[in-house]
Structure formats: structure tokens, C-alpha cells
Amino acid sequence: MSKVFLVSGFLGSGKTTFIIKLMKYLSKKNLKVALIVNELGEIGIDNQFMTQLGYNVWELFGGCICCTLSSNLETTLQELEENYQPDIILVEPSGAAEPKSIYDSFLNLDIPVENIHNFLILDPTRIDMFVEILTPLLTSSLNISDTVLINKLDLAEESEIERCKSVISKADKDLTAFFLDFHNEDYPEKFRTFIDRLVLPGGE
Amino acid sequence: MYQSEFNPVTIEMQMTLSEEASLNHWAEISRYYFNAYAQEITKGEKIYIGHIKVFATVNESSYFKLSIFKPTIPAEVDIQGDAWTSKLSLLVNSFVYGIDEETTMKVLESVSEKMEKEFMVKTKFTLKPVHMHGHHHHEHDH
Numbered sequence: 498m499s500k501v502f503l504v505s506g507f508l509g510s511g512k513t514t515f516i517i518k519l520m521k522y523l524s525k526k527n528l529k530v531a532l533i534v535n536e537l538g539e540i541g542i543d544n545q546f547m548t549q550l551g552y553n554v555w556e557l558f559g560g561c562i563c564c565t566l567s568s569n570l571e572t573t574l575q576e577l578e579e580n581y582q583p584d585i586i587l588v589e590p591s592g593a594a595e596p597k598s599i600y601d602s603f604l605n606l607d608i609p610v611e612n613i614h615n616f617l618i619l620d621p622t623r624i625d626m627f628v629e630i631l632t633p634l635l636t637s638s639l640n641i642s643d644t645v646l647i648n649k650l651d652l653a654e655e656s657e658i659e660r661c662k663s664v665i666s667k668a669d670k671d672l673t674a675f676f677l678d679f680h681n682e683d684y685p686e687k688f689r690t691f692i693d694r695l696v697l698p699g700g701e
Numbered sequence: 702m703y704q705s706e707f708n709p710v711t712i713e714m715q716m717t718l719s720e721e722a723s724l725n726h727w728a729e730i731s732r733y734y735f736n737a738y739a740q741e742i743t744k745g746e747k748i749y750i751g752h753i754k755v756f757a758t759v760n761e762s763s764y765f766k767l768s769i770f771k772p773t774i775p776a777e778v779d780i781q782g783d784a785w786t787s788k789l790s791l792l793v794n795s796f797v798y799g800i801d802e803e804t805t806m807k808v809l810e811s812v813s814e815k816m817e818k819e820f821m822v823k824t825k826f827t828l829k830p831v832h833m834h835g836h837h838h839h840e841h842d843h
């Protein structure tokens with residue numbers, strides 16, 4: 498049975514950047530990875546970009562994955578599981594989607610919770626904006642996530658990182674947090690160990 | 702669901718120069734173009750960039766992706782390949798809070814004019830009309 502990784506995060510936070518790198522890393526470990534992408538807008542850009550880069554991408558098109566397309570998501574997950582049997586299915590919802598309802602789709606399909614891992618990418622360069630106009634989305638995203646990735650370390654101010662830490666510490670649950678620069682060639686040792694534990698058979 | 706505030710505006714663009722230029726040069730022009738676009742579009746109160754993303758292609762192996770997510774951080778470009786061309790096709794998805802299609806088009810027009818003067822680059826663009834696809838673009842519909 499596949500593991501499912503949901504990679505959520507607001508528009509432009511770095512979901513695609515994270516996923517491209519993770520796919521490279523996982524394919525080196527000979528793991529079979531499938532990617533489901535949903536993007537708002539008349540024509541998807543991430544789908545084209547990742548397909549050009551040579552990845553297997555299943556695009557959910559013509560609406561939002563958290564509302565009109567939730568049944569398409571369920572069908573796609575089922576089909577992947579039956580016909581392609583990936584070790585890992587990555588899901589990149591639109592940056593405007595509500596991740597909670599996507600998580601609910603996973604549960605509807607009876608995917609065991611231990612096979613689901615929710616990453617939240619928290620872009621520190623825009624933490625002020627999130628708090629100012631997107632607090633409900635931020636709160637519900639934090640509530641369903643297991644791991645928070647604070648990226649753009651190379652661009653963020655110290656005060657923005659501190660604000661992220663404080664937002665995370667106020668969440669209703671204990672969250673694992675990593676501070677990363679997604680443009681770095683290699684993962685820091687700690688993060689690599691973490692990913693290895695998640696993806697290896699019997700891991701997590 | 703937050704797309705009602707961050708509506709995507711999708712535009713197809715074509716840029717032409719009188720001579721062939723490298724993909725790197727095109728990336729430079731595009732960076733300049735969209736930095737100007739981002740500065741212009743965020744003038745005013747309560748306007749926030751969600752993501753301005755651009756995909757430009759010359760052929761199968763030569764293309765780039767450009768991103769702007771904050772007005773104070775210049776565009777970043779991820780370039781693949783090195784084709785030369787005098788004509789570049791771009792696809793733009795612009796998610797900016799507080800900005801409608803009309804304003805988007807106006808700003809593109811003014812930036813294009815400036816670019817033609819400064820860089821002799823001609824720009825044509827068409828708005829891809831938004832099909833509702835059954836999802837709600839307004840918050841309170843019944």
C-alpha cells in the first residue's frame with residue numbers, strides 16, 4: 498500500500514520546489530513515486546514544468562481539489578493504487594486550497610492514518626501577511642499537519658523566523674519543525690534522517 | 702477555500718525581438734518585465750501578491766519558470782536549456798489579492814509600453830477567459 502504525502506502551503510510558498518527535490522531524492526532510493534497536482538488558473542504551470550522535467554504527473558484540472566474536485570482526487574488515488582502501485586504518492590494542492598478537506602478525502606478512502614504524512618510549508622518571508630489576512634487558513638493548516646517546513650531561510654529576516662516559531666508554538670499540537678533553504682543542494686543530516694525514516698518500509 | 706480573494710488571472714503572452722536572443726537574455730528581459738509588473742500592481746492599499754508565476758517555452762528542452770511572491774523580493778528564474786529565439790511564448794498565472802482582470806490587463810499594457818521603449822521588445826497578450834468550472838468565485842453565493 499502506498500504512503501501518501503500531502504504537501505500544503507500557501508500560494509508561492511515552495512511546494513513545487515520541495516516536491517521536485519524530494520522526488521529526485523526518492524528516485525535515487527529506487528522508490529516509485531507518483532505526483533498529483535492541482536492548480537487553479539485556466540492553464541496549469543507546475544504540471545507543465547514538472548512534466549517537462551520528466552516526472553510522472555497526474556493533473557487534476559478545472560476546479561479546486563478541496564471542493565469541486567474532491568471526488569476526482571479520490572478516484573485518482575484509487576486508480577494509482579490499483580494500476581501503478583507507487584511506494585509514495587505526493588499530493589500538491591493549489592496554494593489556495595483548504596488542506597483539511599483533502600485530508601478528509603484520504604480518510605474517506607480508508608487510507609490508514611499511519612500511511613499519511615502532512616507537510617506544511619510555511620514561507621517566513623510572508624508570515625506577516627498570513628497572520629494579517631489568512632489566519633483561518635493558517636490555523637487549520639497547522640492543525641492537520643505533522644511536519645512544518647520553514648523554508649526560504651536565505652531570504653527571510655531573523656524576526657520573520659521568530660514569528661514563525663511563535664505561530665507554530667501556539668498551534669494546538671506538537672509539531673516537528675525544520676528550517677531549510679530549498680535551494681541548497683543537499684538536505685541537512687537531520688532532515689535526511691527524518692525523510693529516510695518516513696519512506697523506508699515499516700518507517701514512521 | 703481562499704481563491705475568491707486570490708483569483709487567478711491567466712494570460713498568454715508573446716514577446717518578440719527583431720533578432721534572435723539567448724534564453725538567458727530572455728530570462729533577463731522577463732525578470733525586468735515582471736519585476737516592473739509586480740511593483741506597479743501592488744501600488745495601493747490592501748494589495749497582496751499570492752504568486753505571480755510565468756512559464757516560458759522555446760521548445761521541448763528550453764524553457765524557464767519565473768516566480769514572484771513578494772514585491773520586495775525580485776523575480777527568481779529557473780532556466781532549463783539554452784535555445785536562441787526571436788519569439789518567446791509565455792504563460793502567466795497571476796494571483797494578486799485585491800486585483801481584478803481589468804487592472805491586470807492595464808498594468809500589463811503600461812509595462813509593455815515601457816519595455817518596448819527601453820528594450821525594443823514587442824509584447825502581445827491575451828487574457829484567457831475564466832471558465833467557472835463549477836467552483837465558486839464569490840464568497841456568498843447560494
Ligand SMILES: Nc1nc2c(ncn2[C@@H]2O[C@H](COP(=O)(O)OP(=O)(O)OP(=O)(O)O)[C@@H](O)[C@H]2O)c(=O)[nH]1
Nearest residue numbers: 508509510511512513514592648649678679768777
Ligand atoms: N531562495 C529561496 N527560494 C525559494 C525557497 N523555496 C522556494 N523558493 C522559491 O519560491 C518560488 C515559489 O516556489 P514554488 O515551488 O513554485 O511555490 P508553490 O508553493 O509550488 O507555488 P503554487 O503552486 O503557485 O502555490 C520559486 O521561485 C522558488 O524558487 C527557498 O528555500 N529559498
Ligand SMILES: [Mg+2]
Nearest residue numbers: 512513543589
Ligand atoms: Mg506549485
